[in-house]
Amino acid sequence: MRRGWRPILVGGAVVAGTFALAQAQMFEPSVPAVATVSGGDIYRGEIAFERECASCHGTGGAGGGVGPRLQGSGLDAAAVRAAVQQGRGVMPAALVSGEDEADVVAYVVSLSTP
Amino acid sequence: MPLADVSETYADLVTTVFSSTIAAKAWLATAALALALVQVTTAARMWGRLRFLPMRGPIVPRVHRWSGRIAFLCTLPVFFHCVTILGFRTPDTRVAVHSLVGTFFYGVFAAKVLIVRDRSLPGWALPVAGATLASTLGLLWLSSSLWYLTNVRFGF
Numbered sequence: 001m002r003r004g005w006r007p008i009l010v011g012g013a014v015v016a017g018t019f020a021l022a023q024a025q026m027f028e029p030s031v032p033a034v035a036t037v038s039g040g041d042i043y044r045g046e047i048a049f050e051r052e053c054a055s056c057h058g059t060g061g062a063g064g065g066v067g068p069r070l071q072g073s074g075l076d077a078a079a080v081r082a083a084v085q086q087g088r089g090v091m092p093a094a095l096v097s098g099e100d101e102a103d104v105v106a107y108v109v110s111l112s113t114p
Numbered sequence: 115m116p117l118a119d120v121s122e123t124y125a126d127l128v129t130t131v132f133s134s135t136i137a138a139k140a141w142l143a144t145a146a147l148a149l150a151l152v153q154v155t156t157a158a159r160m161w162g163r164l165r166f167l168p169m170r171g172p173i174v175p176r177v178h179r180w181s182g183r184i185a186f187l188c189t190l191p192v193f194f195h196c197v198t199i200l201g202f203r204t205p206d207t208r209v210a211v212h213s214l215v216g217t218f219f220y221g222v223f224a225a226k227v228l229i230v231r232d233r234s235l236p237g238w239a240l241p242v243a244g245a246t247l248a249s250t251l252g253l254l255w256l257s258s259s260l261w262y263l264t265n266v267r268f269g270f
Contacts, residue, residue: 004235007243011225018197019217025201027121027194043200046136051266059133059267 040099045107048100056091061111066090075112080105121199128191132270139195140259141270142188147255149185150248153178157244186223189251193220212257215250222247 050059056067063069075083084101087093096104125135132138156178158164169177196216204210226243229235 004232004239007225007228007232007235010228011221013221014224015218015221018220019202022197022202022213022217025198027124027198028201044205046134047262047266050134050136054267059137059269060129 040102040104040106042103042107042110044100045103045105045110048096048104049107052095052100053104061108070108071111073112075108077105077109080108080112124191124194124199135195136262137267137270139192140262142192143251143255143259144263146185146188146192147251147259149181149188150251152181153185154244154248156181157241161241185251189219208257208261212254215253215257219247219250219254222250 049057049061053067054060056065057070058064058067061070063071081101083091084096084104085094087095094101128135128138132141155164155167156169156174159167159169159174160178202213202217204213222243226240226247229239229243232239
């Protein structure tokens with residue numbers, strides 16, 4: 001075999017290895033059982049939260065604005081979903097809806113778990 | 115320690131510096147891209163192009179090597195998060211393109227490193243490999259960091 005093929009073969013093997021690792025998702029976070037109730041995706045929820053909710057609840061739900069701190073608040077999925085759908089205080093109803101709502105609920109519940 | 119706890123430890127570590135793991139990825143990828151631009155510039159200088167730049171002498175290859183090493187280090191946490199925690203996803207076009215191109219990134223990187231060390235290859239092989247690697251990183255940045263910083267939040 002000509003030596004010139006070596007970079008392509010090694011590169012191909014690395015691509016295959018990366019794909020296998022990505023399929024395995026070996027460090028996928030353990031989702032609190034209560035978070036799965038919403039059927040949402042925590043990662044997508046984090047993005048939607050940063051976009052729609054963080055201006056009041058702080059980045060990562062750490063508080064520091066108009067909205068209360070959500071980290072470690074102990075809220076369950078039903079409470080978070082109700083707050084999102086109906087609004088609370090100055091928070092308008094349905095800031096996120098549909099798939100985004102389920103994702104945000106999953107993310108907030110993951111934050112809320114003390 | 116259960117494997118899943120590794121992601122939590124990683125998130126705790128990253129959020130001591132950044133506001134979230136996503137923000138960390140966005141900024142580390144941005145740093146890697148900036149260093150990749152240094153790579154392209156110094157490579158062009160080494161190949162006799164961009165003569166207007168004041169850089170000359172042994173400093174150019176040194177800057178090239180170190181910018182490459184630091185850029186590689188910047189990509190490692192991003193790789194860890196994207197590949198081992200999130201995995202290959204295709205919920206929409208942006209994420210699908212990002213997953214696909216991301217799968218190829220370290221393969222292109224490995225090929226480029228081998229080509230640098232192989233003197234028997236034709237002269238065009240290294241610039242092509244370097245340009246492919248820089249373009250791959252550019253595509254990854256466009257489909258993730260730029261999107262995050264412009265659509266979600268511009269901040270650390």
